[in-house]
Structure formats: structure tokens, C-alpha cells
Amino acid sequence: MSDNKPKKHGYVEIAGHYRKLIADGTLAPGDEMPSMSKVCKQFHVSITTANRAFRLLKSEGLTVPKPGVGTVVAEQPHVAATASARLNRIARTGQLYAPKERSVDHTAQLRSIADPILADHLGVELHDEIILRTRTFVRDGKKTVFAVSCIHMRALADVPELLSPEPFDRFWQEIYTARTGRAITKAPERRSARLANEHELKALGIDVEAGTPVPVLVLVNTFSDEDGPIEVWEDVYAPGLWQVDTE
Known part of the structure; x- marks a missing residue:
């Protein structure tokens, strides 16, 4: 006899559900959280x-009480999503940007x-020619991430638009897969720290005297299709930001 009882969820799982909705903008800063009875x-x-x-x-700073309303989503001016989180958001919602975010x-x-x-990550020799795309993410008026995309030259035959600085209206790898039938997979995200270059x-709009050391967090993501690596992302985060990878 099958068990048709509804699945029960733990509080951590429930919090994770709303954490994702907040991260991808389904619940934006200032939005009212659902009532306790609705959650139950x-x-x-x-x-x-x-x-x-x-x-x-x-306790995570994602929500705050609002008199006369209840619980609302908090503002998060010092939060920047990881690359993995951005991809998860795009896959779930189709939204290229988080709330109050854009790229310039x-x-x-x-x-x-x-x-x-x-x-080495891209599988090419040092000084080989590649497609280099860069952009800076801005959230709530603050520059958060300087993003560099190193793309293998073989992608250019199928997506010549890669040499246009105009942003795509969807993730360019989706266009590549649609045109070639080749799926692209992502390796685990790598994280390190180093000093930012000029x-x-x-x-990132960081104004310091020449030669002043500024430590930054760097995240690297490698993407591959059946022929090997096709793109490497290097994201450089402005100092003083929290990284969120649960989008």
C-alpha cells in the first residue's frame, strides 16, 4: 500500500527555500514574507x-520585522552572488541580474x-589568441564584481556575436548549445585571494594611491563541451562584500 501522506519539511529546508527566492529576486527587498499559517x-x-x-x-540578515506589516525581505547592499549562484538563478528564473543589479x-x-x-584552465598555450569579454557588475549603485570571460577561439565559428561588446539577452552558452547541439558542463568553482592589479x-572604482596593496577574492569557473574547455570565468570581487552562492 503506497504512502500518500504529504512530505514534511525541516526548518532548515524551509529557510533554504525562501533563501533562494530572496537571492533570485522572486522575493525582492521590501517584499512581505508569507504568513506563518501559509508556511505551515x-x-x-x-x-x-x-x-x-x-x-x-x-539571523542571516535576510529578513527584518516591519511594524504593522510583519516580516519583510531586508536590503542587502553588501551582497554579491558567486558565478555559480548567477547560473542557478538564470536556470531557475531566466533573470540575468539580481534585484537592483546591472552590468556596465x-x-x-x-x-x-x-x-x-x-x-591552463582553458587548455591553450600561454599567449595563444582567445576571445576576451569583460564587464563590471553593479548592485544598488555599488560596483561589486569585475568579470572576465576567456573563451576558446573555436566558439567563434558558431557564435560570431562574441566579438560584439553588446551584452547577450541570454547566456551565450545557451546559444552555442542550440546551434551546435553540444552541451556545456561546469567544473566546481575555485576560490583564491590575491592583490588586485591596476x-x-x-x-571596480577603487581609488587608492599607486602601489597600495588591495586584497581581493577571486573565483574561477571552467566550462567544457565534448571537445574540452571552452570558457573560463574569472570574477574579481570588490573588498568588503559577502559572497552568496545559494541563488
Whole structure:
């Protein structure tokens, strides 16, 4: 005999559900959170479990109480999503940007790759020609991430638009897959820290005296199709930001 009882959820799982909705903008800053009774009904839990989930979200700074309203989504001016989180958001919602986010200073050009680490990830020799695309993410008026895309030259035959600095209206890898039938997969995200170079400081709007060391977090993501690596992302984060990878 099959068990048709509705699945019960723990408070951590419930908090994770709303954390994702907040991260991808389904619940934007200032939006009212659902009532406790609605949460209890949706997840088949007690008021105690629902309350614990909401307390967890509050402790993480994701929600705040608002007199006369209840619980609302908090402003998050010092949060920047990881690349993995951005991809998860795009897959779930189709939205290229988080709430109050945009990208500026787009560039696209053919360049010789000068970074041995990125060359190794892309599977090319140092100083080989690649497609280099850059942009800076801005959230709530603050520059958060300087993003660099190193793309293998073989992608250009199928997506010549890669040399246009204009941003795509969807993830370019989706266009590549649609035109070639080749699926692209992502390797686990790599994280490290180093000192920002002058170009990165300028892109992020960090004004310091020449030679001043500015530590930054760097995230690297490698994408491959059946022929090997096709794109490497290097995201350089402005100092003082929290990284969120649960979008």
C-alpha cells in the first residue's frame, strides 16, 4: 500500500527555500514574507517549525520585522552572488541580474592570453589568441564584481556575436548549445585571494594611491563541451562584500 501522506519539511529546508527566492529576486527587498499559517500549510509543518525557519532567515540578515506589516525581505547592499549562484538563478528564473543589479563597461576583443593559470584552465598555450569579454557588475549603485570571460577561439565559428561588446539577452552558452547541439558542463568553482592589479582597481572604482596593496577574492569557473574547455570565468570581487552562492 503506497504512502500518500504529504512530505514534511525541516526548518532548515524551509529557510533554504525562501533563501533562494530572496537571492533570485522572486522575493525582492521590501517584499512581505508569507504568513506563518501559509508556511505551515504549504510545507505541512507546525507553527514551531515555521517560526524556527523564519528566525534563521532573520539571523542571516535576510529578513527584518516591519511594524504593522510583519516580516519583510531586508536590503542587502553588501551582497554579491558567486558565478555559480548567477547560473542557478538564470536556470531557475531566466533573470540575468539580481534585484537592483546591472552590468556596465562591456568589452569584447581578441587577445593573447597572458595569465598562465587561466591558459591552463582553458587548455591553450600561454599567449595563444582567445576571445576576451569583460564587464563590471553593479548592485544598488555599488560596483561589486569585475568579470572576465576567456573563451576558446573555436566558439567563434558558431557564435560570431562574441566579438560584439553588446551584452547577450541570454547566456551565450545557451546559444552555442542550440546551434551546435553540444552541451556545456561546469567544473566546481575555485576560490583564491590575491592583490588586485591596476586595471581591476579601476574597473571596480577603487581609488587608492599607486602601489597600495588591495586584497581581493577571486573565483574561477571552467566550462567544457565534448571537445574540452571552452570558457573560463574569472570574477574579481570588490573588498568588503559577502559572497552568496545559494541563488
